[in-house]
Amino acid sequence: MQIDWTHFTPWASLAGGILIGVAAAMLVLLNGRIAGISGIVGGLLAPRRSDVAWRVAFVAGLLAAPLAMAFYPQAPRIDAGLGMLVLAGLLVGVGTSYGSGCTSGHGVCGLSRLSPRSLVATLAFMGAGIATVFIARHLL
């Protein structure tokens, strides 16, 4: 295995991860809710009135983050073309709905709660992601 030392950012990624953990802690301690982005957004698409305000507020905070940060650590590298991004978006939307969560809900909050469902889900989407990148980059 070869490490990509030019892009590897252990300290920034650890610090960012701690902030993500703090945010998940804030939401569960103050609001009693799981910080799962797909679940929060999905709940807005089939809304129940008592349940909308905190979801809108959380998403607004997420959208405000780039404004609060006047800089980006580095320019994003988006290699996928538009057609591929449409396909990827559809798969992520459908998959996180049926799988009840994404990287944040299962990967961060679920593993933090030692949830067996989230462990299985995280292994499944990590495995599928690794297999997909292997096929796309090294076989096709």
Place this chain on the structure above:
Amino acid sequence: MNAVAAFAAGLVFGIGLIVSGMTDPGKVIGFLDLAGRWDPSLAFVMAGAIAVGFLAFAFVRQRAQSLLGGAMHLPQRRDIDARLVGGSVVFGIGWGLGGFCPGPALVSLASGEAKAAVFVAAMLGGMLLYTAAERLTSGSRARSDQAP
């Protein structure tokens, strides 16, 4: 007060995603590409987030209410079914193809990435497809659930 707390949590979450580098799909795909030049950064994000999250969720486990006095809404299910595994595999394929998962895609959308907007629109479309499919099949599912 609940909305203010949720906004603050969302803001910190988004800043964390930016600081961690996870808003860069190239970095995510660099992590998933074990056979290429591997970027282990995402593992450090998970480690930092879970270290804090573990303490927070251990603390709330004994609580009946949130600190603001509301109800706790924690998942109770423990069953592992085909929807969980199949859905997660489909999500993983989409994640590997685009390098975006829902959180970083939303943050990148707000920073003005046109390609992120295309991804987010398709993702919302996928979620709406699920909602529509559930409405269509909810009758038959309720019946089949009663089968032994």
